Structures are given as structure tokens and as C-alpha cells.
Amino acid sequence: MLKQLERAEQKWGGANTLIDQWLNHRRKLLINYCQIAGLPPYEAIDKSLPAFKSVKEFCDLLVDYVSEGHFEVYDRVVTACEKNGESSQALAQTIVPKISETTDMALDFNDKYTSASDDKILYQLDKDLSSLGDAMETRFQLEDQLLEVLHSKYSA
Known part of the structure; x- marks a missing residue:
């Protein structure tokens, strides 16, 4: 996912403030994900579970990221698509509902870990x-299709 992000930053970075902000927030989310998952380069030496507080902080970033997409970025992209032809509009109408499916999964994850009363829930964290992670990868691929539309309509 980090490689995919690097390609997105190379392709669209610097072209639009909204895109730059969104990609920066994606980077923070992915770094935090790798840290709590113990993925390289953040592998835990002792293979212990992350702190419950760290998981809740990740949940905050996750909710902020998905909210930003739905309430800021997607609206601009959909508006651009509506103004720029039926094919662009059809693309947005196809992609946004698929992204919403990944939002539901992210919100379910958040609800599960932020409403937990003790850290025993962390035994389910790896699964x-x-x-x-699978849902986020799908989401990022779909978002990149929207970024392409945003870039082509707002940059030049």
C-alpha cells in the first residue's frame, strides 16, 4: 500500500492542495497502520500486542481519513464529473458506492475498538x-481513480 501511495504522490502530488492534503493524510494513516500491525519497518522485536491507546489513536486517524473523503474530496470530484460529461459522471456513480463499502468496514473496526471496555479485544486485532488492510487497499485503488478525475479537471 505504501508503494501505491508513492506512485500516487509522484503522479498527482503538487498539482492541487486538496490532493496533497489527502495524500498526506493517507500517508499518516498507513504509517500508523504499519506501526500497530507490526509491519516493516515497524516490526516489534518482542512480538507483543500494541498498546490499547495506540489502537484507539489509529481509529481516530481512520475515521478522520474516511470522513475527509466523503465530506470533502468526493463531493468535489462528483461535482467535477457532473460538469464534465456523462462518462465522468458514470465513473463517479460507479466508484463512490464501492468506496462506501470500505467505509462501513472502517467504521465497524472503529466501533469495535473504541467501544471496547478492556484490552482483551486486542487478541482479535491481527485478524x-x-x-x-484488504479493504483499505481496495479503497485506495478506487480513490486513485477519483484522484485521476480530480487532477484532470482541476489541474493544468
Whole structure:
């Protein structure tokens, strides 16, 4: 996912303030994900579970990221697509509902870990992070299609 992000930053970075901000927030989310998942380069030497507080902080970033997409970025892209032809509009109408599916998974993850009363829930974290990681990868691919539209309509 970090490689995909680097390609997105190379392709669209610097072209639009909104895109730059969004990609920066994606980077923070991915770094935090790798840290709590114990993925390179953040592998834990002792293979212990992350602190419950760290998981909750990740949940905050996750909710902020998905909210930013839905309430700021997607609206601008959909508006641009509506103004720039039926093919662009059809693309947005196809992609945004698919992204919403990944939002549901992210919000379910958040609800599960932020409403937990004790850290025993962390025993389920590896499985849940794996599922969430798959959903995030799908989401980023779909978002990159929207970034392409935003870039082509707002940059020049």
C-alpha cells in the first residue's frame, strides 16, 4: 500500500492542495497502520500486542481519513464529473458506492475498538487488521481513480 501511495504522490502530488492534503493524510494513516500491525519497518522485536491507546489513536486517524473523503474530496470530484460529461459522471456513480463499502468496514473496526471496555479485544486485532488492510487497499485503488478525475479537471 505504501508503494501505491508513492506512485500516487509522484503522479498527482503538487498539482492541487486538496490532493496533497489527502495524500498526506493517507500517508499518516498507513504509517500508523504499519506501526500497530507490526509491519516493516515497524516490526516489534518482542512480538507483543500494541498498546490499547495506540489502537484507539489509529481509529481516530481512520475515521478522520474516511470522513475527509466523503465530506470533502468526493463531493468535489462528483461535482467535477457532473460538469464534465456523462462518462465522468458514470465513473463517479460507479466508484463512490464501492468506496462506501470500505467505509462501513472502517467504521465497524472503529466501533469495535473504541467501544471496547478492556484490552482483551486486542487478541482479535491481527485478524481485524488483515481484513481492514484488504479493504483499505481496495479503497485506495478506487480513490486513485477519483484522484485521476480530480487532477484532470482541476489541474493544468
